[in-house]
Amino acid sequence: MFNFENFEIKLDTDVIGRNFIYCEEVESTNAELLNEENGIDIDGTVLLAEKQNNGKGRKDRKWYSAKDQNLTFSILLKRKISERKVNLVNFAAALAVSYTLENLFQIRVNLKWPNDVLIGHSKISGILIESTIRGSKINKLVIGIGFNVNQIAFQGSYIIPPTSIRKELNQEVDRERVLSDLLNNFEDLLNRVDENPEGVLNDWKDRCRMLGEKIMIQDENYSKSGIFEDVDEQGFLMLRTDRDTVEKIHFGDVSLR
Ligand code: BTN
Numbered sequence: 001m002f003n004f005e006n007f008e009i010k011l012d013t014d015v016i017g018r019n020f021i022y023c024e025e026v027e028s029t030n031a032e033l034l035n036e037e038n039g040i041d042i043d044g045t046v047l048l049a050e051k052q053n054n055g056k057g058r059k060d061r062k063w064y065s066a067k068d069q070n071l072t073f074s075i076l077l078k079r080k081i082s083e084r085k086v087n088l089v090n091f092a093a094a095l096a097v098s099y100t101l102e103n104l105f106q107i108r109v110n111l112k113w114p115n116d117v118l119i120g121h122s123k124i125s126g127i128l129i130e131s132t133i134r135g136s137k138i139n140k141l142v143i144g145i146g147f148n149v150n151q152i153a154f155q156g157s158y159i160i161p162p163t164s165i166r167k168e169l170n171q172e173v174d175r176e177r178v179l180s181d182l183l184n185n186f187e188d189l190l191n192r193v194d195e196n197p198e199g200v201l202n203d204w205k206d207r208c209r210m211l212g213e214k215i216m217i218q219d220e221n222y223s224k225s226g227i228f229e230d231v232d233e234q235g236f237l238m239l240r241t242d243r244d245t246v247e248k249i250h251f252g253d254v255s256l257r
Pocket of ligand 1: 029055143144
């Protein structure tokens with residue numbers, strides 16, 4: 001059971017998580033916040049579910065998470081955000097998870113483009129950003145975060161093997177403290193996306209161990225290889241291909257070649 005008071009006492013934000021919705025069971029926390037019909041419209045709302053029946057991952061994959069053990073939640077942003085900044089918000093979310101792992105548990109992360117948080121070669125957290133559009137502008141931006149905290153057994157097959165904080169430390173951890181710290185970090189990072197986007201990008205790049213390596217990028221329609229040269233100011237991957245040109249990559253799964 002999630003202890004709201006223990007969470008709130010450590011929450012140090014102005015907006016993020018101040019409207020907090022706790023659910024035992026939903027289809028997907030992202031879908032709940034995106035649904036225009038359920039009237040959830042407050043900037044910074046966080047919706048946490050103990051169980052998702054249809055947790056969504058990138059590229060129509062599923063996100064599996066054992067009930068009551070981890071953190072599966074979404075954050076609603078209703079403020080003005082330009083499309084050019086969306087990938088940076090994605091990086092901000094991955095960094096918020098990273099700072100929490102580093103500061104509370106001294107765990108070193110490895111960030112994988114575009115939105116995975118790994119420890120070594122195992123995945124501890126995934127992020128899925130979705131939006132609704134009104135006219136030509138983003139109406140709701142929803143940042144969904146799945147963070148493995150106390151789960152130790154993972155059934156099924158995974159593209160990247162999963163891990164959790166408990167698996168890494170061999171001890172159970174306090175989910176409430178993890179969530180409040182993560183949201184504190186995320187609010188700071190969102191401000192930095194506006195005030196110092198380059199600093200956010202640099203922090204992300206400092207933790208991305210594939211930068212400079214030979215990589216392969218796969219999508220439904222193509223597979224490309226080259227050197228992971230950089231990420232540009234919008235967070236797109238710059239791939240130096242064998243023909244020695246630099247291509248900008250918007251989507252895809254990256255792996256070491
Ligand atoms: C990925 O790694 O492919 C992204 C996984 C994102 C999972 C989270 S869990 C909370 C939120 N609600 C969802 O349905 N998905 C995201």
